[in-house]
Amino acid sequence: MEIIKPEEGEILDIELEEDFLKRNKKLAEENRVLLEKHKVRAIDVMGSIGSGKTSLIGLLSSFLSKIFKIGIIAGDLTTDIDAKRLEGEEIKVVQINTGKECHLDANLVKKALQNLELDKIDLIFIENVGNLICPAEFPLGAHKRIVVVSVTEGPWMVVKHPYIFEEADVVVINKVDLSEAMGVSPGKLAKDVEKINPKAKTIPVSCRKKEGIEEVIKALNL
Numbered sequence: 528m529e530i531i532k533p534e535e536g537e538i539l540d541i542e543l544e545e546d547f548l549k550r551n552k553k554l555a556e557e558n559r560v561l562l563e564k565h566k567v568r569a570i571d572v573m574g575s576i577g578s579g580k581t582s583l584i585g586l587l588s589s590f591l592s593k594i595f596k597i598g599i600i601a602g603d604l605t606t607d608i609d610a611k612r613l614e615g616e617e618i619k620v621v622q623i624n625t626g627k628e629c630h631l632d633a634n635l636v637k638k639a640l641q642n643l644e645l646d647k648i649d650l651i652f653i654e655n656v657g658n659l660i661c662p663a664e665f666p667l668g669a670h671k672r673i674v675v676v677s678v679t680e681g682p683w684m685v686v687k688h689p690y691i692f693e694e695a696d697v698v699v700i701n702k703v704d705l706s707e708a709m710g711v712s713p714g715k716l717a718k719d720v721e722k723i724n725p726k727a728k729t730i731p732v733s734c735r736k737k738e739g740i741e742e743v744i745k746a747l748n749l
């Protein structure tokens with residue numbers, strides 16, 4: 528079978544993109560400096576649409592809100608549905624609407640950080656836009672990156688998206704309560720992750736059954 532791949536220099540906007548990525552990296556470093564100045568830890572949560580990013584952040588926040596003061600930055604194209612789900616008495620949420628942009632970038636996160644009282648926060652979860660492709664290339668300044676992948680996305684989600692899994696510190700395999708019905712093995716997905724990124728910690732989770740959340744917290748060293 529013919530496989531077509533772009534040659535070096537053949538992707539039309541590559542120069543533009545390299546420039547963007549450099550700028551983004553610099554802004555991500557500035558975000559990290561700002562976070563550390565205020566002793567805030569930040570965790571970037573990436574994953575497909577519907578993988579369970581919001582549910583995971585909601586559960587992690589409720590488990591951790593006794594220990595930490597939590598802020599959340601919720602990225603979404605146009606809505607604030609997730610932000611409303613996550614907002615609580617103790618939990619301040621800032622919504623970023625990216626419009627047509629399919630990932631968060633460090634500049635948008637910088638703006639969101641200006642809207643959080645960093646001296647009153649210990650831990651920030653950043654919900655990235657649902658996408659397994661370009662968020663990999665846009666570090667935000669977070670200390671750790673989680674990728675959420677669910678068994679309902681089928682058996683090939685990990686092998687088809689190597690770049691984002693290379694970036695992950697922790698991989699959450701969500702909806703494991705549905706693995707039999709889906710005929711998708713969480714163990715197989717975990718092996719796929721290990722091949723791409725042996726350093727990543729892979730945790731089976733069911734957000735619906737609230738299982739595996741403490742293991743995720745341990746894996747994040749919180």
Ligand code: MG
Pocket residue numbers: 580581582609654
């Ligand atoms: Mg969400």
Ligand code: ZN
Pocket residue numbers: 628629630658661662
């Ligand atoms: Zn994108």
